[in-house]
Amino acid sequence: MSEEPKELITLDRRGDLCPRVAFLFSMMDRMRSRLLRVVEDLPDDVLDYSPDMKRIETIGTLLLHIAAVEWSWIFEDIDGEEMDYEKWKHAFALREENLPQLTKQGLQFYIDRLIEVRSEVFVRLRNLDDSNLHTLVEVGNAEVSIEWILFHLLEHEAMHIGQISILKRQAKTGEK
Numbered sequence: 001m002s003e004e005p006k007e008l009i010t011l012d013r014r015g016d017l018c019p020r021v022a023f024l025f026s027m028m029d030r031m032r033s034r035l036l037r038v039v040e041d042l043p044d045d046v047l048d049y050s051p052d053m054k055r056i057e058t059i060g061t062l063l064l065h066i067a068a069v070e071w072s073w074i075f076e077d078i079d080g081e082e083m084d085y086e087k088w089k090h091a092f093a094l095r096e097e098n099l100p101q102l103t104k105q106g107l108q109f110y111i112d113r114l115i116e117v118r119s120e121v122f123v124r125l126r127n128l129d130d131s132n133l134h135t136l137v138e139v140g141n142a143e144v145s146i147e148w149i150l151f152h153l154l155e156h157e158a159m160h161i162g163q164i165s166i167l168k169r170q171a172k173t174g175e176k
Contacts, residue, residue: 014122020130024150025122031157032118038164039063039107047110048103049171057094059167061101062160063110064091067117069156073149074121077139 014022039047039059050058057065068083068091075081090102133147144152 017125018128018130020133020147021125021128021150024133024147024154025125027154028118028150028157031154031161032114035063035066035114035157035161035164036111038161038168039110042107042168044104044106046168046171047105047107048101049167050101051167051170053101055094056167057163058101058103059164059171060103060105060110061090061093062164062167064088064102064113066157066160067091067110067113070121070153071117073153074124077137077144077149078146079124 014025017025042059047060048058050056050061068088071088072083076083089099093099093101128146133145133150135146136143137146137149
């Protein structure tokens with residue numbers, strides 16, 4: 001009886017990033033891989049499902065939200081760039097101005113946004129040295145380190161993966 005080879009799971013530390021930055025980025029990439037597996041081949045009706053469109057985000061809205069928050073923490077909070085509200089407003093549909101949620105976009109639309117932002121973030125992180133991770137930036141009434149921001153992006157995405165998994169299960173069973 002032959003055994004199947006064991007799957008090797010490691011963190012792929014990008015050689016073009018400084019060691020600590022590479023470690024954090026590799027964790028973010030691992031989480032993104034998990035997210036993409038959860039939504040893989042998701043039909044539009046599940047992507048657009050919400051038990052209450054006025055109070056609970058659809059999976060599509062959550063995917064857009066993950067991308068927008070990542071962009072915001074890196075480019076708004078670290079670099080001081082202003083976010084293009086028109087481009088990202090539907091990522092915060094239930095939080096600001098009670099906008100309707102974006103639907104009927106198809107999975108690839110959301111995946112493209114996630115890929116676009118992650119590519120921009122990677123380019124930005126190539127300019128960071130490990131010593132920059134301790135740099136503090138002001139966010140609202142708090143000061144946070146760049147290292148904490150990268151950690152927070154990881155935990156933010158992980159929490160939404162759980163939320164997406166529940167919505168996916170509800171959509172497939174018709175539960176409310």
